[in-house]
Amino acid sequence: MATQSTQERQADAAAVNAQLDFRSFIDLLRQDGDLAEINQEVDPHLEIGAIVRRVSETNNKAPLFTNVKGSKNGLWRVFGNAASLRGHGKDRFGRVARNLGLPRDASWQEICARTQAAKLCSPLPPNVLTTGPCKENKILDPKLIDLHALPAPLLHQEDGGKYIQTYGVHILQTPDKTWTNWSIFRGMIHDKNHIVAQVNPRQHNYVVREKWRALGKTEVPWALAFGIPPAATIAAAMPIPEGVSEGEYVGALVGKPLDVVKCELSDLMVPANSEIVMEGFMSLNEKAAEGPFGDYLGYAFDDDRRQMPLFRVEAITYRNNPIFPVSVPGRITDESHTTAALAAAEILTFCKAHNLPIRDAYAPLETMATWCALQVDGPKLRALQTTSRDFCTQLGNLLFSQKCSMLVNRFLLVGEDVDIYNYTELTWAFVTRCRPVRDDYAFDDAPALPLTPYQSHGGGDPTRGGKTISDCLFPMEYRDGPNFLKVDFDTSYPPEVKEKVLRNWEAFGFDG
DSSP, rough: OOOOOHHHHHHHHHHHTTTOHHHHHHHHHHHHTTTEOOOSOOTBBBBBHOOOOOOHHHHEEEEEOOOOOTTTOOOEEEEOOTOOOOOSTTTTHHHHHHHHTTTOOOOHHHHHHHHGGGGOOOOOOOOSOOOOOGEEEEEOGGGGGOOOOOOOOBBBTTSOOOOSSSSEEEEEOOTTTEEEEEEOOOOEEEEEEEEEEOTTTSSSHHHHHHHTTTOSSEEEEEEEESSOOOHHHHHHHHHHOTOOHHHHHHHHHHHHHOOOEOOOOSSSSSEOOOEEEEEEEEEEEEOOOOOOOOOOTTTOTTOOEEEEEEEEEEHHHHHSSSSEEEOOOOSSHHHHHHHTTTTHHHHHHHHHHOOOOOEEEOOOOOGGTEEEEEEHHHHHHTTTTHHHHHHHHHHHHHHSSSSGGGGGOOOOOOOOTSTTTTTHHHOOOOOOOOOTTTEEEOOTSSSSSSHHHHSSSSSSSBBBBOOEEEEEOOOOHHHHHOOOOOSSTTSOOHHHHHHHHHHHHTTOOOOO
16 A cells, blocks of 8 residues: 655645644645735735736636735735635636645535535534634724724725625624524625624524524624634535534534634634634614625626614734735636535535435536536436426425525536536536426525525516526436437547547647
């Protein structure tokens, strides 16, 4: 049996450490040749946003800004594109993989399997420390807090304000303390000590808020942690089932308890090695205008301003020379899309738990992860002796009622011959096998995703409908199985012919 070299063991150890510490993650990207350290002065007013957005659109190196205009004595560094794509080769998903302790050439299937591995293990409660790096500096007098004094970025010129929260993790807890929710939702500076942030029905932050409201409370203890362990940020972005605490989930995922420390103002726990922690309270009564914001579906509307809850910041703790993460959403591809696409893994787990004949699931990045392809298990499907209408109706009623499907507007049902990870092949199946109208099943009363532009600005109820299953299976696939073959190089020629062609490919004058 081959043994690992010292260099290989060190690389594996670095990958494991990177998922548990934000700075180790950045160091690993540097080793991977996937970090651009920018030492010249950059302006948080649009310039940082422009650079980060351009990186997303070119699949370039992750930027670390070390000289941010307005940052006193280099106190505030900024890091972008923590989970966007890198390049176009076999390590295209390398940065996402590094968030989860995986090799940089991990496939999307391996990444999804990694996110679900924790479900096979018992939850691991966090390890409570007396202190940690996030306590190295403290601002505990609310009178000294001025969010405007921080070099908070204006990320798009159409934004309604400075969005200080785009890639931090909000921490809320139910009144009985049985469930602590970590989640990512955007937040804009309202005044010197308030952030106004999105809280929408079906989100877990809304569920927690309503539990406090039911007790007659007027505010909820809250924390916002930036630069936490990358695996924890990924977990916070995933549609983990209600009642599951992300801190315990991450412990099971990485195989060891997550180190946390108690907040200064409440019993909430935050990762001990967080870069920056803001503490305070979410109001159940006070609201302010939030938006517009250039969000992940690639649109910004002038009238997209809604009344959202205010979050009062009363304390800030931070590491020496902290690093502030930002995400600049827009057209593909950034971490808004990659983390949303991970919902497909949760959907697959749900399907298998309900014994549905689904082999695999994938939310294509090209669709902003608003589509999800479901690959059927043909023999299991035929054993049900069902029809397209009956099966798709059952599937839609189940899936569109689940949190894991909140961001999905269209499911594509395809056969085993279709590589759902190949968008060209998936599109081919969709346009040749799904007859418009007849093979499309609408779920107009399902809870909607209001962020989708055709929901919010296309007419109709923005909170209901806009959900569809497109059946890309022929009727024969429900009865006897497929009686067709794909016409392509792999299928239409015998092995000896293909081998000869490939062997002589470059000699023929073609690129390898």
